[in-house]
Amino acid sequence: QKEVEQDPGPLSVPEGAIVSLNCTYSNSAFQYFMWYRQYSRKGPELLMYTYSSGNKEDGRFTAQVDKSSKYISLFIRDSQPSDSATYLCAMSFTGANSKLTFGKGITLSVRP
Amino acid sequence: DGGITQSPKYLFRKEGQNVTLSCEQNLNHDAMYWYRQDPGQGLRLIYYSQIVNDFQKGDIAEGYSVSREKKESFPLTVTSAQKNPTAFYLCASSDYRGRSTEAFFGQGTRLTVV
Secondary structure: OOOEEEOOOOEEEEOOOOEEEEEEEOOOOOOEEEEEEEOOOOOOEEEEEEEOOEEEEEOOEEEEEEOOOOEEEEEEOOOOHHHOEEEEEEEEOOOOOOOOEEOOOEEEEEEO | OOOEEEEOOEEEEOOOOOEEEEEEEOOOOOEEEEEEEOOOOOEEEEEEEEEOOEEEEOOOOOOEEEOOOEOOEOOEEEOOOOOOOOEEEEEEEEOOOOOOOOEEEOOOEEEEEO
């Protein structure tokens, strides 16, 4: 079993839809959970960062962590064509400023 | 502007050649990382360094080498021992001592074996 599993996609939704992206993991020692957004041929950029279980909201984005189920989610409300990108979940033992273990990424396309 | 600069953006290698990818940061970060990205594979850690003159192997270090002689520079050499080097290579840095909570990525180098 891989340490981090992410829905493979791709995912295509109409503009304005609510998007749900998910990852599961096997190592209960992970404490820090991140979502990165990567546009084509660019480096990833940090979108959301959460420590331990709970929810975190930033504008149209909500990150959710359920450590008991080893499951994390990213919700995007009122999706826009500019949200079209690859989304990678990542996690670490000691923080976002340390070596990260990534999911494979899912490519999202938001249709106008 | 502060950030991470990777060069070149595109690189072509002949079979049996070593090539070196450059990564420079002016963020005064202690830690630097090299990741490899293949289609549908996410990012996999090659090497990382938390301090000058010290580095550790990541999950897929075979066929790669690095050096960390200066805080701002962390070059990656892809050697002829790396059997499948065609990939997108990403360098990152972070303030390892915890003053920030983010790893910053460069824009990547796409390496192709010809």
